[in-house]
Amino acid sequence: xxxxxxxxxxxxxxxxxxxxxxxxxxxxxxxxxxxxxxxxxxxxxxxxxxxxxxxxxxxxxxxxxxxxxxxxxxxxxxxxxxxxxxxxxxxxxxxxxxxxxxxxxxxxxxxxxxxxxxxxxxxxxxxxxxxxxxxxxxxxxxxxxxxxxxxxxxxxxxxxxxxxxx
Amino acid sequence: xxxxxxxxxxxxxxxxxxxxxxxxxxxxxxxxxxxxxxxxxxxxxxxxxxxxxxxxxxxxxxxxxxxxxxxxxxxxxxxxxxxxxxxxxxxxxxxxxxxxxxxxxxxxxxxxxxxxxxxxxxxxxxxxxxxxxxxxxxxxxxxxxxxxxxxxxxxxxxxxxxxxxx
DNA sequence: AGGCTAAGTGAGTGATCACTTACAATATAA
DNA sequence: TTATATTGTAAGTGATCACTCACTTAGCCT
Numbered sequence: 308x309x310x311x312x313x314x315x316x317x318x319x320x321x322x323x324x325x326x327x328x329x330x331x332x333x334x335x336x337x338x339x340x341x342x343x344x345x346x347x348x349x350x351x352x353x354x355x356x357x358x359x360x361x362x363x364x365x366x367x368x369x370x371x372x373x374x375x376x377x378x379x380x381x382x383x384x385x386x387x388x389x390x391x392x393x394x395x396x397x398x399x400x401x402x403x404x405x406x407x408x409x410x411x412x413x414x415x416x417x418x419x420x421x422x423x424x425x426x427x428x429x430x431x432x433x434x435x436x437x438x439x440x441x442x443x444x445x446x447x448x449x450x451x452x453x454x455x456x457x458x459x460x461x462x463x464x465x466x467x468x469x470x471x472x473x
Numbered sequence: 474x475x476x477x478x479x480x481x482x483x484x485x486x487x488x489x490x491x492x493x494x495x496x497x498x499x500x501x502x503x504x505x506x507x508x509x510x511x512x513x514x515x516x517x518x519x520x521x522x523x524x525x526x527x528x529x530x531x532x533x534x535x536x537x538x539x540x541x542x543x544x545x546x547x548x549x550x551x552x553x554x555x556x557x558x559x560x561x562x563x564x565x566x567x568x569x570x571x572x573x574x575x576x577x578x579x580x581x582x583x584x585x586x587x588x589x590x591x592x593x594x595x596x597x598x599x600x601x602x603x604x605x606x607x608x609x610x611x612x613x614x615x616x617x618x619x620x621x622x623x624x625x626x627x628x629x630x631x632x633x634x635x636x637x638x639x
Numbered sequence: 640a641g642g643c644t645a646a647g648t649g650a651g652t653g654a655t656c657a658c659t660t661a662c663a664a665t666a667t668a669a
Numbered sequence: 670t671t672a673t674a675t676t677g678t679a680a681g682t683g684a685t686c687a688c689t690c691a692c693t694t695a696g697c698c699t
Contacts, residue, residue: 319487319571320487321485324686324687325686325687325688326685326686326687334647334648335647335648336648336649336687337648337649337650338647339687339688340687340688340689341646341648342646345688346687346688397570400570401570404563404566404619405485409619432627432631435628436631439632442609442612442613442616442628443608443612445615446608446611446612450608453570453575461598462604462605465601465602465605466605469635490655490657491656500677500678501677501679502657502678503659503660503680504677504678505657505658506657506658506659507676507678511657511658512657640699641698642697642698642699643696643698644696644697644698645694645696645697646694646696647692647693647695648691648693648694649690649691649692650691650692651688651689651690652687652688652690653687654686654688655684655685655686655687656683656685657682657683657684658681658682658683658684659682659683660679660680660682661678661679661680661681662677662678663679664675664677664678665674665676665677666673666674666675666676667672667673668671668672668673668674669670
């Protein structure tokens, strides 16, 4: 699964054959099909951890109650991603263009938390603000995954400043 | 090329065989290879128009000189995309994750124009502001391509308001 | 030890892949 | 009209694809 994740994320699901996954993982090709049934289910086994990983990432935000702190922690969220998980999130972002694997529902807990926070901060349209900040997060995450964490630091500070934080 | 664009954008370059492109285009498969040489060159023929399309999209902004108007026009840019070109831009965004086809240089004219505009508007770090707004554009474009123009209208107004426009 | 299950393999399978080739139809120009 | 170049096609090609299958190996319980 680790090898498949690497190859799916950096080469592409359709571009990488099961024979290559098996070879680079150091197992026989047949084993893939014994374990996962078919290639698609291998991808699904990898993607199955998405919900858990998101919840783990959100945990620190969800338990925060101070509105300004909620916003601050959300902005810092993309920078808390473990570098070992970059491949996983890269795959996630790539598959966003596949309707089958794009599930906006997963972000709802964060949206809700942010909506309440922006409400507490007297923003005019809290839910719209929440959805907009989520998009900015998407943007920053994309940059981090493509150009590394350092490249996104100026943006982090700019966004924090725009929300009157830091 | 139109058929290939449709299929590459909505199914995926590696996922769609040349036989299917030929069938849906109503030509023989051999003709693809007579015209384009190979599958990759067919993709490149489609992508070749990127620079021209970007320049056309940027034209209205480049010739504007009033700083506030520059920012306003940039924010409205994603909404000026012709719906007939959605497939093309969808493909563009999909291939952003392929290093081979991601060329940030193409956005530089817009960045420069925005940097000057933000400078004129007394922003503290004009280039950073320019690159940040470009990212927001990216975000809004993504939303338009995935959920349609109407879904992005609230964001458009929010962003305009955040820059003190509209 | 023996018996059972799960894990793992290597050599296939037909289907499909990108691409080629030999040839036919059509347009162009004198 | 006729010679020539261009545009198009049908039927392949070997390579590679996802997947199967008969079989071996390894772990585990009694």
